[in-house]
Amino acid sequence: MAHFPFKMADVELLKTEAYVQGTWTAASSGKRFDIEDPGTGKVFASCPDFSASDVDAVVESSSRAFEEFRKENPRSRAQKLLEWDRLIRESKDDIAQVLTYESGKPLAEAHGEIEYALGFTWWFAGEAERIRGNLSIPSQPNRRVVVTKQPIGVCVALVPWNFPIAMILRKVGAALAAGCTIIAKPSPETPLTCLILANLAVKAGFAPGVFNVITSSMDNTPEVAERLCKHPLVKKVSFTGSTTIGSLIAKHCAEGLKKVSLELGGNCPFIVFDDCNQEQACEELLKLKWRHAGQACVTANRVYVQSGIYEEFVATLAKRTSILKLGHGMSSDTTIGPLTTKRGVSKAQKHVEDAIEKGGKVIVGGKSGKGLGDGFFFEPTIIRDAKQSMLISQEETFAPVLAVYRFDSEAEVVKNANDTSMGLASYFFTKNIDRAWRLLENLEAGMIGMNTGNSSAAESPFGGMKLSGYGKESGKDVAVEEYLVSKTGTMTLEGHY
Numbered sequence: 001m002a003h004f005p006f007k008m009a010d011v012e013l014l015k016t017e018a019y020v021q022g023t024w025t026a027a028s029s030g031k032r033f034d035i036e037d038p039g040t041g042k043v044f045a046s047c048p049d050f051s052a053s054d055v056d057a058v059v060e061s062s063s064r065a066f067e068e069f070r071k072e073n074p075r076s077r078a079q080k081l082l083e084w085d086r087l088i089r090e091s092k093d094d095i096a097q098v099l100t101y102e103s104g105k106p107l108a109e110a111h112g113e114i115e116y117a118l119g120f121t122w123w124f125a126g127e128a129e130r131i132r133g134n135l136s137i138p139s140q141p142n143r144r145v146v147v148t149k150q151p152i153g154v155c156v157a158l159v160p161w162n163f164p165i166a167m168i169l170r171k172v173g174a175a176l177a178a179g180c181t182i183i184a185k186p187s188p189e190t191p192l193t194c195l196i197l198a199n200l201a202v203k204a205g206f207a208p209g210v211f212n213v214i215t216s217s218m219d220n221t222p223e224v225a226e227r228l229c230k231h232p233l234v235k236k237v238s239f240t241g242s243t244t245i246g247s248l249i250a251k252h253c254a255e256g257l258k259k260v261s262l263e264l265g266g267n268c269p270f271i272v273f274d275d276c277n278q279e280q281a282c283e284e285l286l287k288l289k290w291r292h293a294g295q296a297c298v299t300a301n302r303v304y305v306q307s308g309i310y311e312e313f314v315a316t317l318a319k320r321t322s323i324l325k326l327g328h329g330m331s332s333d334t335t336i337g338p339l340t341t342k343r344g345v346s347k348a349q350k351h352v353e354d355a356i357e358k359g360g361k362v363i364v365g366g367k368s369g370k371g372l373g374d375g376f377f378f379e380p381t382i383i384r385d386a387k388q389s390m391l392i393s394q395e396e397t398f399a400p401v402l403a404v405y406r407f408d409s410e411a412e413v414v415k416n417a418n419d420t421s422m423g424l425a426s427y428f429f430t431k432n433i434d435r436a437w438r439l440l441e442n443l444e445a446g447m448i449g450m451n452t453g454n455s456s457a458a459e460s461p462f463g464g465m466k467l468s469g470y471g472k473e474s475g476k477d478v479a480v481e482e483y484l485v486s487k488t489g490t491m492t493l494e495g496h497y
């Protein structure tokens, strides 16, 4: 048995093989890849390195399982989802530790992610029994038209490393509620929690092949993803990650006309008007921005503050940020953890240097976390006097770097907020109700936070517009719909009608 740097109450929970057709499985090559602790940079586990040649057998397993699972009644699917929910909750202390080691996020945040993620199992258990078709009388009066909904078939979830539990449960929960089988391919950085979820899914009663998990290294991931997307038996792919990779996934899927949903990059604006509740705006911004060290697609990348309160707001922000404690996620006094990847540190550095060159002033942080060992640390950083011409305005930073811009009018800030190819989330804080309605309509984003920095919830549709992708996850009807096909039946009636 592997020796991990943490103690688990249930030592059988964490497996380090892929999970296929009810069996813990190695790659056919026998090769494995390493998993690093971002808080130390040290390898603490490894997983099988699947390649494209391993994919067909996995898809075939999911396809066989689908032939049975599609016939299972919705109440039974709901009961299994609820049991899965219960088992995950029961093991949450163990799961949170593994999540902290693979992602770097502080233990309290790991618990927060599990709580958020369990919203999805709970929600989709309810949705399973509420899938509805409809019946109508068409223009020809001797006919009746019925629309019935059926599970689409074998699905694939390509999942990122920033919220490896929540993103799995958001996709897999919806697929299982719909009656689909699903193959999850977690990110090479964070496969372990996904394997724990598979272990618990079996205990919850899902049959072999209903939920398969394959793991692969950074090198093999592109070919594995391509093979999954192009496999004729795969009918739907759900991807969360960067816009660059998302557009590649869409291309792979286009060939076979696969249904796809894409949750891509953010570069989200956060707008603070003079008339807002400043305490509320500041509090919400701090929670949103420093969540997982700025590595959320919905995080605030660009903060626009109106001139009248700019100095005061920036000073409060700086004061409250400078007390954050950067450290390993398992240390009890850590309030902000490392980045999950080394390349994240380089990108943060590049954005800070570019901002300084273009006239921005670093008022908190600005450097990688020296003195903290070999972990992937970057100080929580605030740059004031930011400008639209900076790199940070054009690209998602995905790091604990916050750029603050000054603005005067509503028209000016709407123009600048929308001046991005992305359209995932936008946030604004104001007490003016007319302005709130205008902003809701004029901001180009799939999710608008109005006097809140958090609109992510199992019961609300999640998804963007523009280059932030398409398709909705979570929320009533829309999320499960992504995993269904509609069939229209038309019947001619004879006799009196």
Ligand SMILES: O=CCCC(=O)O
Residues within 6 Å of the ligand: 162, 163, 166, 295, 296, 297, 298, 456
């Ligand atoms: O980073 C993407 C997901 C974040 C969320 O679900 O709030």
